[in-house]
Amino acid sequence: MKIDATAVRSYLTRWESLLAIATILFIVYAAATTPGLLSSASLSNAFQVVAEKSLFVLPLLLLIIGREIDISVASVGAFAAVVVGLLTQAGLPFAVAVIVGLLVGGLCGALNGFCVAVLGMPSLVVTLGSLALFRGLCYVALGSTPITSPIPPDLITWSYGTFLGWVPNNLIPLLILIPIFGIALHRRPIGRQIFAIGGGPDVARYSGVRVLRLRFWLFVVSGAVAAIAGVLAIGRTSQVTPDAMVGYELDAITVVFLGGVSFLGGAGRMTGVIWSLLLIVMLRQTLLLQGQGQYAQGLAVGLLLIGSLLLANISQRIGAWFTNRRLRAAAQAA
């Protein structure tokens, strides 16, 4: 088999490949300097606490590639959890309450989708509004006392359990949804349509993509996935609380952008986002084990994001400079 040198080079210079190398190097370095980092307890803790935020990453990946954004995910998830909690308290079986909760999440997403797709409002503004709206509803519906008593103990025990030695159970929804979202995005027509919309909505529409409908459904999916995260939050914190997952949307958006997804839409890969998630989780865990507080962790993640964007920008310019020079040389030779 002949290996195409340019193909290899272009693969290696792709953002997700660089990110993969950086992540692996970081883990090797961190494991050598931080005792216990790769112990099963440390790994399961590190991933267990990000179960909810990392779910938000999936719909956000699709939305941002399609030139939209949904910053209401954490509020929608918390609201769905509040619905689940209130229904359970009212005596409904927990499983039924969860199904209703997922539908409510989908409906919240539908509201966002309706405003964006049908009314044509910008998604940042719409979801900024619903971020506040659904968080407010959490407090209105629940009052100030978190629900703790009728939550099934099995859910809590499950959330804190692991399989394969260290993988936390509450990562299962993410592990199931990653391949589904990945295949939909990269192997199915719907994925190509999302990229087409991100590349240029008008062109996409003239090529037969039903832009508005797709946009609408992306928001519905986002709401439903957010609701799953809400249920996970109930298990992890042993309660339904109106301030569940506050601010998690920003962490999820950070992962998406560090994963190489274009701010302008139309570009991004699932693998990139997975590597960026791994990198941030391991970075935070390393700092935690070294005794650094949350402020220092935030600082490090912020520097990482800005630094990597800067690096990408510079390398692009250098690349462009070389191409220009080659073109000029070729023109002179001709």
Added chain:
Amino acid sequence: MKHSIVRSTGIMAVAAGVLLAGCASGTPATSPGTGTGETGPAVPGVREDCKDGKGAVGLIPKLGTDPYMVVVKEAAEAAAAEIGGSVIFTSPSEATGAAQIPFVNQLVAQNVCVIAIAGSDTDSTKQALLGAQEKGIKVISWDSDVDPSARSVFVNQADSASIGDQMLVSMSKMLGPDGGDVAILSSTPTAVNQNAWIDSIKKQLETNPDYAKINLVTVVYGQEKADENARQATALVQSYPNLRGIIVPAGIGLPAAANALDQTGDLGRIKLTGLAPPTLISKFIQSGEVQSVWWNVSDLGTLTYHAAQAMATGKITGAEGDAFDAGALGDYKVGAKGEVILGEAQIVTPENLNTFKF
């Protein structure tokens, strides 16, 4: 196209409704309130490496930057220097229970002898703390309790009901016999201590004839942020023209509200009381416009550290009646529900202001 969206939304709404209705009528209610709070795991005995009382105590505050929490930390460190052992202080950047979970895990990874936590809520960290106990780490709470099944001892600064009552006594004294409209500006809607105090204030207002002329108009929240507290305080003054006093049971809120109302010129007409380090509002206390209900925070840190080491060495187990020595503070006893109470909360007035160092 628009129709299909409207239709699908409708279908989802109907589906949710049908499911709800079906279940509400069809299935009998499962017995609620069985609760997740079974008794905690069998707490292992005293660990060999902690027996000498020189082990590490992990201190988890609500917020790493809160000056109150920092005073506790410094007092605990001073106590460690005196009787041995060490303090590991962690710093969550959000005042939510969920944000404390990673720090519980961190202290478990560092295999400290004791975790001493000020719970941002009662239940979020419960499961992680139970896990810590299974690994032989003692758990105590301080300042604000976590679920009692997840800790052995709660070091309480003062009896909760008495703090609420003292705030009301203080407000009532400042308002005089005429009473008037009063609002509460609390920290967050889920804050455990604040809600307990507010409940006890409400109960007093309903039942105690001394407060018949005091009328509670609303409870709002400053979210543990200075600017939000300032905003809420000025908004209260605008929306309730007859307002005569605000009770601010939160350490960040009271100074922020006092400064904001001082700037708008409403302070004086509006009296403030609540819970804050007297040193932050000493000039307002001096002028008689503000009072505070307070205790010796530094003593809370000292007592917490002594209680932690008493747990680590096996001197106490958290059972009612267990006694331990807290150095200069004297002897303390574990009371009902595993509570160790530091003492009475005091009302800070111009007369006793200089006895409070924080």
